[in-house]
Amino acid sequence: xxxxxxxxxxxxxxxxxxxxxxxxxxxxxxxxxxxxxxxxxxxxxxxxxxxxxxxxxxxxxxxxxxxxxxxxxxxxxxxxxxxxxxxxxxxxxxxxxxxxxxxxxxxxxxxxxxxxxxxxxxxxxxxxxxxxxxxxxxxxxxxxxxxxxxxxxxxxxxxxxxxxxxxxxxxxxxxxxxxxxxxxxxxxxxxxxxxxxxxxxxxxxxxxxxxxxxxxxxxxxxxxxxxxxxxxxxxxxxxxxxxxxxxxxxxxxxxxxxxxxxxxxxxxxxxxxxxxxxxxxxxxxxxxxxxxxxxxxxxxxxxxxxxxxxxxxxxxxxxxxxxxxxxxxxxxxxxxxxxxxxxxxxxxxxxxxxxxxxxxxxxxxxxx
Amino acid sequence: xxxxxxxxxxxxxxxxxxxxxxxxxxxxxxxxxxxxxxxxxxxxxxxxxxxxxxxxxxxxxxxxxxxxxxxxxxxxxxxxxxxxxxxxxxxxxxxxxxxxxxxxxxxxxxxxxxxxxxxxxxxxxxxxxxxxxxxxxxxxxxxxxxxxxxxxxxxxxxxxxxxxxxxxxxxxxxxxxxxxxxxxxxxxxxxxxxxxxxxxxxxxxxxxxxxxxxxxxxxxxxxxxxxxxxxxxxxxxxxxxxxxxxxxxxxxxxxxxxxxxxxxxxxxxxxxxxxxxxxxxxxxxxxxxxxxxxxxxxxxxxxxxxxxxxxxxxxxxxxxxxxxxxxxxxxxxxxxxxxxxxxxxxxxxxxxxxxxxxxxxxxxxxxxxxxxxxxxxxxxxxxxxxxxxxxxxxxxxxxxxxxxxxxxxxxxxxxxxxxxxxxxxxxxxxxxxxxxxxxxxxxxxxxxxxxxxxxxxxxxxxxxxx
Numbered sequence: 033x034x035x036x037x038x039x040x041x042x043x044x045x046x047x048x049x050x051x052x053x054x055x056x057x058x059x060x061x062x063x064x065x066x067x068x069x070x071x072x073x074x075x076x077x078x079x080x081x082x083x084x085x086x087x088x089x090x091x092x093x094x095x096x097x098x099x100x101x102x103x104x105x106x107x108x109x110x111x112x113x114x115x116x117x118x119x120x121x122x123x124x125x126x127x128x129x130x131x132x133x134x135x136x137x138x139x140x141x142x143x144x145x146x147x148x149x150x151x152x153x154x155x156x157x158x159x160x161x162x163x164x165x166x167x168x169x170x171x172x173x174x175x176x177x178x179x180x181x182x183x184x185x186x187x188x189x190x191x192x193x194x195x196x197x198x199x200x201x202x203x204x205x206x207x208x209x210x211x212x213x214x215x216x217x218x219x220x221x222x223x224x225x226x227x228x229x230x231x232x233x234x235x236x237x238x239x240x241x242x243x244x245x246x247x248x249x250x251x252x253x254x255x256x257x258x259x260x261x262x263x264x265x266x267x268x269x270x271x272x273x274x275x276x277x278x279x280x281x282x283x284x285x286x287x288x289x290x291x292x293x294x295x296x297x298x299x300x301x302x303x304x305x306x307x308x309x310x311x312x313x314x315x316x317x318x319x320x321x322x323x324x325x326x327x328x329x330x331x332x333x334x335x336x337x338x339x340x341x342x343x344x345x346x347x348x349x350x351x352x353x354x355x356x357x358x359x360x361x362x363x364x365x366x367x368x369x370x371x372x373x374x375x376x377x378x379x380x381x382x383x384x385x386x387x388x389x390x391x392x393x394x395x396x397x398x399x400x
Numbered sequence: 401x402x403x404x405x406x407x408x409x410x411x412x413x414x415x416x417x418x419x420x421x422x423x424x425x426x427x428x429x430x431x432x433x434x435x436x437x438x439x440x441x442x443x444x445x446x447x448x449x450x451x452x453x454x455x456x457x458x459x460x461x462x463x464x465x466x467x468x469x470x471x472x473x474x475x476x477x478x479x480x481x482x483x484x485x486x487x488x489x490x491x492x493x494x495x496x497x498x499x500x501x502x503x504x505x506x507x508x509x510x511x512x513x514x515x516x517x518x519x520x521x522x523x524x525x526x527x528x529x530x531x532x533x534x535x536x537x538x539x540x541x542x543x544x545x546x547x548x549x550x551x552x553x554x555x556x557x558x559x560x561x562x563x564x565x566x567x568x569x570x571x572x573x574x575x576x577x578x579x580x581x582x583x584x585x586x587x588x589x590x591x592x593x594x595x596x597x598x599x600x601x602x603x604x605x606x607x608x609x610x611x612x613x614x615x616x617x618x619x620x621x622x623x624x625x626x627x628x629x630x631x632x633x634x635x636x637x638x639x640x641x642x643x644x645x646x647x648x649x650x651x652x653x654x655x656x657x658x659x660x661x662x663x664x665x666x667x668x669x670x671x672x673x674x675x676x677x678x679x680x681x682x683x684x685x686x687x688x689x690x691x692x693x694x695x696x697x698x699x700x701x702x703x704x705x706x707x708x709x710x711x712x713x714x715x716x717x718x719x720x721x722x723x724x725x726x727x728x729x730x731x732x733x734x735x736x737x738x739x740x741x742x743x744x745x746x747x748x749x750x751x752x753x754x755x756x757x758x759x760x761x762x763x764x765x766x767x768x769x770x771x772x773x774x775x776x777x778x779x780x781x782x783x784x785x786x787x788x789x790x791x792x793x794x795x796x797x798x799x800x801x802x803x804x805x806x807x808x809x810x811x812x813x814x815x816x817x818x819x820x821x822x823x824x825x826x827x828x829x830x831x832x833x834x835x836x837x838x839x840x841x842x843x844x845x846x847x848x849x850x851x852x853x854x855x856x857x858x859x860x861x862x863x864x865x866x
Binding site for chain 1: 658715718720721
């Protein structure tokens, strides 16, 4: 007996799949399944988070609906995955955020943006808020650097703490063998697998989205999104180092490293999320956890808003619109940070941990 | 929309591996091609849906094959499983052509992978389809569509107009559009056997056929085969024979596929509904033993049997779809199976008493055997004594039938008078009996389908041009 109905269904499917095994060359899920004969809740959550939702096993399955065995692995694991996010959330009181995630994220984003706008307006005279500020320290006329660093530093630290606690819960649930954290080779392998989205390609032809024609578009858009995000994050880090180590204050010239990184990342974070949204809209409903569409959409939209507001700020930073745009951008980024542990962002974290475990399991099997 | 008023160069009836290989090869040779698949789209492809590999000769190891498998070795294997019931010229032709199929099929979009977990014994001889048979089919359909092959589903052919061995047209019946006459210069029949036609099976098996389970879709009804044989095509293969394995009695009537099979016979004993053993469970190693148990169970009363083993061997074979039925005592297990408890206890007590000491090794014909009971268990005999006691109920699972149409090396059908048909070709299961008179070797059905499908398509296209 399993804790939830979806895990019951996942167990049923893995029993079907384990007696077939035709899909073992498609991704990591099925080889991991074959290492087991029975499945605990933790095993199923591990497999659910290992699944990249490429859809190939559905299209390739002779037992998918309308067959009476009704094998739909991508959808079942998608639901199990989403339920696991809620189960691992910290503090547990916030697990409910996953139930109506689209609404929760929208509200928090709106409140956060409003808070920054009203905060700026309350503190500053309109002539400052709508004034033209240029040169080093221009942004800090609206919000002192230390206040900005403190607020965002705290939000970021909180997000890290909540994510770490979530990973810890996942870790315990999947009964991760001691030693995984020190297995450097497994870690490297997982970084490679995650970095190239090795398992989002239907075993080589591409993933299945709107029909039975494989395509690489989702992978491509995900790369734009992930590497765009990474570049933006790098831009922030470089900016912070500039500030504290070199005492160079933002805004920086367009050719300066933080701006170049941020602009490239921002462009990736526009193309990627737009592409992912469009693919998601087209996606065959039979593969989708429809209840969680809001969660996926909310995260993608938040990333898109982060990049769009950031780029807008870059374009109009020397005009009177800079103040409101800064409030808007900071509001969105703040909301993104504090909702990270309570939205689709966590998929990357848990999937990465699952990939580390898979790499380790593979190595242990090869050595035994 | 497919224009059915036009005259096609090649009409392919069927929708599996052989049909698609024929359609693709005919199209690549420049012919216009129409494929009529009787099943709905999801169930397209007949038995190909459930396959996973193909046996092809190769002279050296490849990325996915662990070693060479020469034409001669392939031929010897075929000779062994068929007991010589094969057309040597056709078989050797097929084996030779199979070498090139390894590459040709990849050019049609099919992808290979090394042998699946639990099938190591096939790693040298058989190439596995990445994602299984339905993935293979999907790739062939994609390629056919890209090449401009017309394909209709739910397209049942109810009659064929054939005069003096010459195909003229087919009567097509569709759920929506009703009846249409489809004209084509040549015909490729690749519509499989009649394993899902219980009434036809009954002609040979009697009422027992009601208890058979069919491993493939309900659409393999042999309608085209019947029409062709009625209209002068020469038949081949034993009409009373079908390939049957033991599958779980709880499997659905149709389309349970690979996952309902049981290969745990060697780890225990097999009893019939009277709780009596009836055959040497330790006769031979996989895969040779695999194919005999369907027929053995078919010969038992009510076509049911029970594989009985104990808790010590549960992890010795692949996990099963249906869990074993369990009992803490033999009597309790018998109750679960609705067998006579006293009879089952007697059978197992006698069996246990007859087990001789030995060293168990399920990978070879080991020295664990019984003495003093009939039938003997000649290998892998170990006492059944550690509860819980477990059982799988099994029935005959019909894979395919052997009766088919006679063909020559061009895949051209031969008429009853021995003359080749003017414009009719056959490929796949419908003509498998030419090379496979009886028995089976894993993956050979797909070899027959791809090789003769490719040949039939090519020859039909050539024929249509002339």
